[in-house]
Amino acid sequence: MSGATPSRPAPPAGPLAAPLTAPALLRPAPSPNHDARPAGTPVDTLVLHYTGMQSGAAALARLCDPAAQVSAHYLVEEDGTVFALVPEHRRAWHAGISEWRGQQQLNGRSIGIEIVNPGHEWGYRDFPALQMAAVCDLCLDILSRHPIPPWNVVAHSDVAPDRKQDPGEKFDWEGLAANGVGLWPGPAAAPAPPAEQALALLGAIGYRTDLPLPVLLTAFQRHWRPALVDGKADPGTMARLAALHAALVDAGAPPGA
Numbered sequence: 001m002s003g004a005t006p007s008r009p010a011p012p013a014g015p016l017a018a019p020l021t022a023p024a025l026l027r028p029a030p031s032p033n034h035d036a037r038p039a040g041t042p043v044d045t046l047v048l049h050y051t052g053m054q055s056g057a058a059a060l061a062r063l064c065d066p067a068a069q070v071s072a073h074y075l076v077e078e079d080g081t082v083f084a085l086v087p088e089h090r091r092a093w094h095a096g097i098s099e100w101r102g103q104q105q106l107n108g109r110s111i112g113i114e115i116v117n118p119g120h121e122w123g124y125r126d127f128p129a130l131q132m133a134a135v136c137d138l139c140l141d142i143l144s145r146h147p148i149p150p151w152n153v154v155a156h157s158d159v160a161p162d163r164k165q166d167p168g169e170k171f172d173w174e175g176l177a178a179n180g181v182g183l184w185p186g187p188a189a190a191p192a193p194p195a196e197q198a199l200a201l202l203g204a205i206g207y208r209t210d211l212p213l214p215v216l217l218t219a220f221q222r223h224w225r226p227a228l229v230d231g232k233a234d235p236g237t238m239a240r241l242a243a244l245h246a247a248l249v250d251a252g253a254p255p256g257a
C-alpha cells in the first residue's frame with residue numbers, strides 16, 4: 001500500500017455508469033466472454049435466466065471463465081447483489097440458439113440477466129423477495145436505456161423451448177409486470193378458444209412453431225400459466241394464450257412473426 005490519498009474508485013465507464021434506481025448493490029465482475037454486437041442491430045429484447053448451478057459463486061466463476069464461453073450482462077444473487085459482467089453495448093453469450101418473433105440468434109440484440117437459483121436440476125426453489133426486487137430494478141434500469149417493448153421481455157425457455165426451462169415457473173413474472181416489466185394479462189373475459197388454435201396463438205405471441213406443440217405449451221405455461229405446467233392445451237391454458245395475445249395487441253405489438 002502506498003501513502004497516496006485514499007480515493008473512491010472511478011465509476012465504470014459507459015452504460016454501467018447509470019445508477020440503479022433502488023438499493024441494489026452493483027458490483028463489477030468483468031467477464032471476458034463477449035464480442036461486438038452486429039452492426040445496425042437494435043437492443044430490443046431482454047432475456048431472463050436462472051443460473052442452474054449449485055451456488056451463485058460457482059455460477060459467477062463459470063460466467064467469467066474464458067474456457068466456458070458463456071456470460072450474461074448481469075448476475076443477480078439471492079440477496080439482491082447485482083454483478084455487472086459485460087457492458088451493455090457488447091454482445092454477451094447467454095441465449096445460444098434462440099428465436100423470438102421471427103428473430104434468431106438473440107444474443108446480438110438482447111440484454112441477458114442470470115438470476116441465481118439452483119434450477120430444476122439442483123433443487124429448484126423460490127426466488128427471494130430481495131432478489132426479485134433487485135431483478136425488477138435492474139430490468140427497469142435497462143428498459144430506460146433501450147427500446148425493448150414489453151412483449152420482448154422473455155424467458156430463456158421462451159426463446160429456446162426445446163432446450164431450456166429457465167427461469168421457470170417459480171419466477172415472479174406477474175410481479176415484474178405489475179411494476180412495468182413485461183406483459184401479464186388479467187383474467188380472460190371471453191370463453192377459451194378451441195385447442196386447435198394453440199399453435200397459431202403461440203406463433204402470434206412470438207414462439208417458433210416448428211417444434212412439438214407440448215414443448216411449446218410447456219414453455220408458455222412456465223411463463224404465463226405457472227400453476228400447471230403439463231404441456232396440454234386445456235381450457236385454462238387456451239384462455240391464457242388468448243388473453244396474452246390480446247394484451248400484446250393492446251400494447252401495440254405488430255402482428256406476430
Ligand SMILES: [Zn+2]
Nearest residue numbers: 049050156166
Ligand atoms: Zn438460460
